[in-house]
Amino acid sequence: MPDQTQPRPPCAPPQLAVIVPTYKEADSVAELARRVDRVLAGIDWELIFVDDDSPDGTPERVRELSRLDPRIRLIQRIGRRGLSSACIEGMLATSAPFLAVMDGDLQHDETLLPRMLRTIEDEELDIVVGSRYVEGGGVGEWNAKRHSMSRLATRIGQRLIHAELQDPMSGFFMVRADVLRSCVRKLSGVGFKILLDIFSSAERPLRFRELPFTFRQRETGTSKLEEAVLWEYLLMLAQKLIGPAIPVRFIAFSIIGGLGVFVHMAVLWPILGLFGSGAFLLGQSAATLVAMTSNFFLNNLLTYRDMRLRGRELLRGWFSFVLTCSIGALANVGIADYLFHEGHSGWFFSALAGILVGAVWNYAVTAVYTWKRHQAA
Template sequence: MTAPERLSIVLPTYNERQNVGRILEELLPLKQHFDLEVLFVDDDSADGTADLVKQLAHGQAGVRLIRRVGRAGLASAIKEGILDATGDVIVVMDCDGQHEPAAVEAAVEALLSSGSDLVVGSRFHPDAAIHGLSEKRTRNSTWANTIARYSLPGYRRLTDYMSGFFALRPEAVLRHVRRVDVNGFKFLYELLSISRGSLRVSEIPLRFQARVAGDSKLDLAIVWDLGVSILHTLLLRAIPRRAISFALVGLSGVAVQMLVVQALMSTDGLAFKQALPIAVVVAASTNYLINNALTFRFQRQQGTALLKGLLKFLLVASLPVLANVGVASTFYNLVSRNTFLAQLAGILVVFVWNYAASSRFVWNTP
């Protein structure tokens, strides 16, 4: 590969106003070596990040803003930035100061010298230095990378599948980027999973720094997304990611339903047939709230829409609720007096309907 004439750097942002000026200043010296394009992909930040980028772009050629309204998420921001970039080489990095701009040149050099399609900046390379992760975050990341390694047999030599820093050659990687599921969080993991070992990938060590300003975006939804991504890969991507998430939430509903049945039977003295309908409605309600927070978080209902969504969800679920009760009761009466098996039979009957109907009519997604 010849030295790139144009280098594109993709920086996903959400509420990073305090960081964009500093990181741009640190990246601008790269103009000495490349025709530089810096793309800030902003998810309509509430802190004025996009407005500041506009101001900075007035004085610097090659600085671009992609402001996304009505769509959000780290994976989709990275995907959109890569697809819109015009460089011969594209680098993706965080905007929070944890990735050193100095690593950009190292990544490009590694891409050129190794003949790789993709170069990953690794926090867990033997020569890396981690200054920006707590002991707990480091331990959790190590655990996640270990699981990821076994789900990606074509890339087991890598050390950091969750990195947010990587450089790529568009002509080799874009066909895979187009297929990345944007509902995920860890874009790199998704890209590696989709490519099924076909990319030539190498790593460079990162000096991972403490966040300069702003708040970390890590939350329960991101951890949940990672687990769903790994299961999606282990299931050979045969089942949609969202269906896997919906099913996992459904398993929590199974636990809720059975606990409520037991509580009503033991505490209130209700018979199984009396306790079951109440437990089914309680479980359906908790399923809605968890799915709203995790599975459909990018279409999350809030305020009065949350209550309306619950009513829609219960309405959509009303037919399978009846089926759940009917199948479970029939199983209990005719097949087995085992309440666990009876409830499980009813739950399995209604899963597909609940997923398809609620996706379309509650959260308005295909």
């Protein structure tokens, strides 16, 4: 006989949680909640908005909705940003056995949600994907450039996951919660393509089906797709190929550091051409400063785009970055020189060891003192 002293829940636990990552979507969240409520009639659901501290009042708007309907919830993230990581946090914050992910800009077709739920249950699937690239689906009014980039990224993604998934770049899908929890520690959480991340991280091939939908035009706000999306996509692929032992930010930091070598030479070469070898010290100093500055702004734009420095913090961050990298350069030269003269190593391995030590120093220290400290200031 059940214990009659245990309090009963005020409502049935959710069967389906709809996770919506948001950033500056204040004008669309109420309409999205209304549409979800309409199409999921008869289903126990909850709607979880995961907001990256939008400055336009999105969190406040969601809180207003939640006071009217307790099935609507908010997770407000401070000091970090990213669609994939937001989706992961939202999916881990519910007890629902089925998890749907969709955008907050009304471009995904919410009327597909009930069919997704029936399909994943009736066919005992792991995941159901809203697909733009199966018969009956479409990309709406995309321009040719965006369409071609999406198809290229799709082909790359298909090679990574080794599955006949026509739209691995889709941001609209439904997954069993136990499938997500079984692979969550392997997810990179980088960029915008959480579906591809799940497929490539799963311990076994996933049972899936794609259902067609047509991508809608944005009704409110502006698109937040940037050139950095492709960069983050490539980083996520690199993380999957290399494995979790090397942080994805270190990969990005190292790539940008390599580009800094070309910037350095591009500044040094014309100075020597104009003033001769007697200006080497001046040219080397100028080239080093320009390369460090270039690296700082690229890292701020790409590697740490979720903690991007702005305003006064940008200047303070640049100063701490230059100071840290100057110390790293001294460590680089010192260790390389010691190994070459005292350690009896060849010049190549001595130089490589110096570069590695300098890169690790620069990455570790600037991560704390350039971005995280200033982000918290």
